Amino acid sequence: MASPQSGVIMRDIGGTGNMEKIKIGISSCLLGSQVRFDGQHKHDRFITGTLGKYCEFIPICPEVECGLPVPREAMRLVGTIHEQRLVTNKTGVDHTDRMLNWASVRLEKLEKEEPVAFIFKSKSPSSGHRAVKVYKEDGNVVSRSGRGIFAQAFTERFPDIPVEDEGRLNDAVIRENFIETIFTMQRWRDVVRDGSPKELVNFHTRHKYALMAHSPEKLRQLGKIVSDAGGIERFGKQDKYREILGQTLAIKKNRKKTYNVLLHIVGYFKKNLSPEEKKELIAASERYHEETAPLIVPLTLINHYVMKYSQTYLEKQTFLNPHPIEMGLLNHV
Numbered sequence: 001m002a003s004p005q006s007g008v009i010m011r012d013i014g015g016t017g018n019m020e021k022i023k024i025g026i027s028s029c030l031l032g033s034q035v036r037f038d039g040q041h042k043h044d045r046f047i048t049g050t051l052g053k054y055c056e057f058i059p060i061c062p063e064v065e066c067g068l069p070v071p072r073e074a075m076r077l078v079g080t081i082h083e084q085r086l087v088t089n090k091t092g093v094d095h096t097d098r099m100l101n102w103a104s105v106r107l108e109k110l111e112k113e114e115p116v117a118f119i120f121k122s123k124s125p126s127s128g129h130r131a132v133k134v135y136k137e138d139g140n141v142v143s144r145s146g147r148g149i150f151a152q153a154f155t156e157r158f159p160d161i162p163v164e165d166e167g168r169l170n171d172a173v174i175r176e177n178f179i180e181t182i183f184t185m186q187r188w189r190d191v192v193r194d195g196s197p198k199e200l201v202n203f204h205t206r207h208k209y210a211l212m213a214h215s216p217e218k219l220r221q222l223g224k225i226v227s228d229a230g231g232i233e234r235f236g237k238q239d240k241y242r243e244i245l246g247q248t249l250a251i252k253k254n255r256k257k258t259y260n261v262l263l264h265i266v267g268y269f270k271k272n273l274s275p276e277e278k279k280e281l282i283a284a285s286e287r288y289h290e291e292t293a294p295l296i297v298p299l300t301l302i303n304h305y306v307m308k309y310s311q312t313y314l315e316k317q318t319f320l321n322p323h324p325i326e327m328g329l330l331n332h333v
Contacts, residue, residue, distance in 0.1 A: 021056040022186045023114055025154075027121035028061035030166050035061040039071040042121060044166050050327055051179070058113055062126040062150035066102035068095070077125045077134045081143045084134050086125055096149060099126060103153040115161065116189065117182045118154060122167030126150045129165045160246050172332035173252070179329060180322040181249045184210070187318075188245060192238060200238060201226055209319035211248050213261045218248035259289040261319060262298055272309040281305070296330040 028035050032043035064070060073091060077084040085096045120129040125148055132146035147155075155163060162181045169175045184207065191203045204226045211219045225241045262285040266278065273281065281301050287293035299320055306314045314320065323329060 020186070022054060022116050022182055023058060024051075024055045024182065025058045025060060025110060025113075025115040025118035027119065027124070027127045027166070028059040028064070029121055030119065031057060031059055033059065033061065035064045035070055037063070037070075037072050037074045042166075044169075046169065046175075047119065047166065053326075054324065055182075058110065058115055060106065060110075060150075062099060062103065062106075062148075065106065066095070066099050068098075075125050077132055077146045077148075078137060079134060079142075081134065081145070084146055084149070086149045099149045100153060103150050107153060107157045111158070114189075116185050117162040117164070117178075118158075119169070120148065120151050120163060120165050122165035124148050124151075129155070129163050130168075131165075160243070162246070162249070172329075176322075176329040176333045177249075177252055179327070180210070183323050184245075184249060184318070188242065192242070195238075200241065204241075206316050207318050209261050209265065209317050210322060211245075212264070213253045213258045213319060214248045215251045216257075216260075218244060218251065222248065255289055255291065258295065259285060262288070262302075265302055265314065265319075268311070268314060269305060269309070272311075273305065277305065294331050295333050299330060 026047070027042075029040075029042045030044045030047055032041050032048065034041045036042065063072070063075075073088040073093075075086055075088050075095065078087045079085050085094050086099055087094050087096075121127045122129070123132055125132060125146075127150055128146075128148040129151045130147060131144055132148055133141050134143040134146040136142050151163070154161075162178065162185065164174070164178045169178065187207075188203065191199045204222060208219065211222065221244050222241060225237050225244070228237070266273075266281055266285065269278070269281070281298065284293065284298040284301050288295055288298050302314070303320055305311070306320070
């Protein structure tokens with residue numbers, strides 16, 4: 001794999017060759033830029049130190065880019081559950097229209113930059129994706145489920161692009177799911193650029209067990225699209241596949257569904273494993289199911305047997321390597 005400084009190509013996951021660094025839109029303060037209202041930053045070392053090895057960030061600070069200074073008066077969302085305005089805390093200046101006018105231009109430019117996902121600053125009245133406080137005129141909180149003005153404009157413009165607040169990425173399960181999603185969507189974009197039915201079939205085949213862990217029902221829906229991937233309607237089929245793929249990845253994995261996938265894989269080895277090896281693999285899978293071992297434990301065994309018995313089909317399954325092992329994400333889920 002290339003170093004972060006040596007270009008934009010890195011090793012792909014799941015046996016698909018090389019893949020470009022993943023373009024991620026992000027709130028600038030999370031990269032260490034001193035753009036917050038108080039002149040400070042919210043540098044996130046996981047994002048820059050770990051995720052940054054595999055991603056090319058597109059930094060955006062809505063408040064600064066729409067023309068507000070640093071430092072500046074703090075702002076908040078004011079209004080109702082259904083409609084909010086971006087208003088300064090003390091002087092009551094309404095910056096909503098300024099923000100929206102800037103956002104319409106910036107989002108048009110951002111579309112050309114083709115981000116795979118966006119990481120927002122949590123609880124920000126401009127950039128928070130969820131759980132932003134909304135206040136009444138008298139200063140009392142009317143809701144804790146608001147969304148920042150720019151974040152709302154972004155999700156309306158790009159409803160299919162995965163987004164997350166950086167605060168939620170402190171949760172190991174949410175973090176792993178989000179990063180699996182962005183790697184998967186980057187691989188999907190590589191398939192779309194090719195445009196061939198063969199690549200669509202290959203993509204689906206490589207992601208079978210990964211998608212099963214999210215939703216067996218959605219996997220069946222995707223399978224029906226792939227079974228008729230050829231013909232003049234193939235691009236329309238790709239659009240439909242992309243839509244359901246996004247829906248599938250948005251369904252959170254859990255231990256029960258993942259354990260079911262592990263058992264499917266154990267069954268795939270039925271002609272290879274010795275009784276002792278099968279017992280060992282089932283025991284590791286059960287420890288994961290019982291929450292006494294992380295997912296990396298059974299996956300390490302499976303990857304060992306994949307190499308030992310030359311299982312090329314399983315070797316290409318992204319379920320076994322959804323993201324770079326150096327990230328250590330499977331050690332905590």
